[in-house]
Amino acid sequence: MINKLLEHFRTNINNDLLYIAIISFGVAAVLIVFGKMISLTLRKLLKPIVKRSKAKIDDQMFELMKSTFFKIIILIGLSVGLGIFKSGLSLQSGNPPQKLITYYPYFEDIVIGADYALFLLIVVIILVVSFRTVTILFNWYSGKIDAGENKNLSGSLFPLLQKLSKMLLTALAFVIVLAKFHIDISGFIVSLGVGSLAIALAAQETISNMISGFIIMTDRPFRIGDRIKVNPDLVGDVIEIGVRSTKVLDFDNNIIIVPNNDIVKSRIVNLTYPSALSRVVVEVMVSYNCDIDKVKKILISVAENNPLVAKSPAPDTFLTKFDDSGVSYRLTAFTENYQNNAKLGSELREAILIEFRKEKIEIPFPQMDIRLQKNNES
Numbered sequence: 333m334i335n336k337l338l339e340h341f342r343t344n345i346n347n348d349l350l351y352i353a354i355i356s357f358g359v360a361a362v363l364i365v366f367g368k369m370i371s372l373t374l375r376k377l378l379k380p381i382v383k384r385s386k387a388k389i390d391d392q393m394f395e396l397m398k399s400t401f402f403k404i405i406i407l408i409g410l411s412v413g414l415g416i417f418k419s420g421l422s423l424q425s426g427n428p429p430q431k432l433i434t435y436y437p438y439f440e441d442i443v444i445g446a447d448y449a450l451f452l453l454i455v456v457i458i459l460v461v462s463f464r465t466v467t468i469l470f471n472w473y474s475g476k477i478d479a480g481e482n483k484n485l486s487g488s489l490f491p492l493l494q495k496l497s498k499m500l501l502t503a504l505a506f507v508i509v510l511a512k513f514h515i516d517i518s519g520f521i522v523s524l525g526v527g528s529l530a531i532a533l534a535a536q537e538t539i540s541n542m543i544s545g546f547i548i549m550t551d552r553p554f555r556i557g558d559r560i561k562v563n564p565d566l567v568g569d570v571i572e573i574g575v576r577s578t579k580v581l582d583f584d585n586n587i588i589i590v591p592n593n594d595i596v597k598s599r600i601v602n603l604t605y606p607s608a609l610s611r612v613v614v615e616v617m618v619s620y621n622c623d624i625d626k627v628k629k630i631l632i633s634v635a636e637n638n639p640l641v642a643k644s645p646a647p648d649t650f651l652t653k654f655d656d657s658g659v660s661y662r663l664t665a666f667t668e669n670y671q672n673n674a675k676l677g678s679e680l681r682e683a684i685l686i687e688f689r690k691e692k693i694e695i696p697f698p699q700m701d702i703r704l705q706k707n708n709e710s
Contacts, residue, residue, distance in 0.1 A: 352420030360413025367405025374401070389472040396468070400461050404454065411450045418443045451512055459505045463498055470494045537593070538576065544592035545575040554602045559670050561601040562590065603670055609642060610670035614663040614680050617655060619694035624651070627661060627693060634683040635665040640676045642666040658696040 375398060382394045470493065554560045554570055560580070561567045568582035578595055580588045603610060618627055628649050635647035647665040654660075663684075667676050688695060 352417055356413040356417035356420065359416055360409040363409035363412055364406050367409065368402060371398075371402045371405065387472075389468060392468045392472075393465070396461065396464055400457060404457055404461075407450055407454045407457065411447070411454065414443060414446055414450060418447070448513070452509065455505050455509055459501060462501045466494060466497045466501070470497075537591075541576045541592045544596040545573070545577075547596055548573060548578065548592055553600050554605065558605060559603040561603060562595060562598045566590065567603075608669050609666055610673055612665050612667060612673055612676045612680065614665075614677060614684065615652075615660060616663065616681075616684060617658040617660050617695060618688070619658050619696045622659070622693050624659075626691065630687045630691065630693070631661060631663045631684065634680060634687060635663060638665070638676065638679055638683070640667050640672050640679070642668045657698045658694075 378394055378397075382390045385391075470491075548554075556570055556573060559567070559569050562580075566580065566582070566588065568580040568588065570578060571581050571587070572579040574592075577589050577591050580590060582588055614631075616631070631649040632647055635641050641647055642665075645666050647663065649661055649663045652660045652662045663680065665676070665680065667673065685695075687693075
């Protein structure tokens with residue numbers, strides 16, 4: 333039935349090139365109109381759902397779909413219509429019958445050029461949509477997690493992964509375009525592999541640091557703002573976690589740049605995890621003649637009266653050992669912010685010294701008693 337109608341239409345037009353052009357344009361127009369109907373239907377169906385949702389990601393994805401879906405449909409419709417026109421050039425026409433392409437040889441180059449142009453436009457639009465989708469997804473997940481607990485992820489890892497994702501998408505689009513143009517990329521891939529191997533061998537240390545950076549960002553032994561102790565000589569606050577190195581601000585207000593590989597290989601002490609609560613220890617020695625209960629009462633009182641000392645856990649004191657010169661006590665108190673450690677330790681020692689002087693409690697100097705025994709000669 334359809335073939336008869338087309339044949340009748342072709343006979344009435346009496347121009348095969350015009351017939352093919354009208355059929356091609358008609359198919360493209362039908363697809364575009366059909367795509368527009370689908371686009372409008374999806375908008376009406378999805379818009380109420382998106383409005384009811386409190387999340388922003390569905391609004392962003394809806395806007396992305398609304399702005400690009402119909403453009404892709406138009407290009408697909410034109411591409412299908414162009415394919416029909418290209419195949420129609422092989423129809424027999426004229427007297428004696430010959431293919432249309434023999435009458436219009438220049439149309440083949442025009443169709444091939446238009447086909448490549450439409451294909452490139454489709455690839456570019458899909459690539460742009462993919463880029464925007466990747467950005468939306470990473471921004472959504474970055475906002476979903478607690479930025480205070482995951483600054484190293486949202487500030488360092490996510491932007492890097494976003495760039496890598498876009499690079500992979502670009503490489504994939506490049507390979508697809510080359511395949512469309514029938515370009516052999518096997519030699520390019522081999523050259524790329526050899527070049528990558530040479531670069532990897534020449535930059536082993538850098539690659540090792542980058543891998544260590546990924547491990548730090550995913551394993552998260554510390555976060556930006558944490559105070560860490562990597563070795564006895566490196567104690568400070570983490571201010572940046574990069575792909576190659578980590579920056580630590582020490583107590584002299586100097587920035588120390590530490591290769592990530594060195595950190596991964598070291599024993600890391602996180603002084604602020606799982607909370608910023610930090611312990612301050614004060615060692616003190618008193619004379620053997622001092623009242624034990626009185627000494628302990630003064631130590632506890634000094635800690636409890638200091639505003640920097642946390643209420644829980646409560647401060648406590650212990651008799652730790654008997655020294656040659658006196659008895660050693662240890663006062664332990666917690667502060668809610670690790671940055672108060674040095675200040676709190678100084679204030680506690682000053683207050684203890686003042687109270688001991690008031691109560692006449694002796695802090696002994698190091699001393700040693702030497703006794704000489706005289707041997708009696710017979």
